[in-house]
Amino acid sequence: MIQSRDQAIIVVLAVILTSTAMPSLRMANAQPGGFPGLSSTTPSTRIFYIYNTNVLGFNETKGIQKANLTSDAYSLQTILVNQGDKVIVNFYNMEAPSGDMHSFTINAPYNVNINLNPGQNGTATFVADHPGIFEFYCMHHLPGMVGELIVLPNKT
Secondary structure, three states: OHHHHHHHHHHHHHHHHHHHHHHHHHHHOOOOOOOOOOOOOOOOEEEEEEEEEEOOOOOHHHHHHHHOOOOEEEOOOEEEEEOOOEEEEEEEOOOOOOOOOEEEEEOOOOOEEEEEOOOOEEEEEEEOOOOEEEEEEOOOOOOOOEEEEEEEOOOO
């Protein structure tokens, strides 16, 4: 029973990794003059799948002592969208039942907070109507578990 549960977790992780890796591959193959799939003229719906992960080989005891950092991280540290895009963030807390809570939080002007117990998932939807760079973070694992929402301004 434990083995099949472990296999199911591995399959779920593989699906999530594949879905988050594909946008990165498209970004790596970007042509000069812009980002593939990003157009500043027509708002689109952008869907992101993000989960908590750990930095491999990180010495958590020394990290906390020396810099107040933990091994916790987001699977995706940068979300890039255009002003006016509808953004859907699907966040998964991949911790075991005895693990930590995690959140996906963005302060004003977006005011997003997905706060999850281990094994839960949640979704936030908002319109990226304010251009700029906005930090997202886990309120349980600061200062280490952070990322950026980058909203590119419309060309006028």
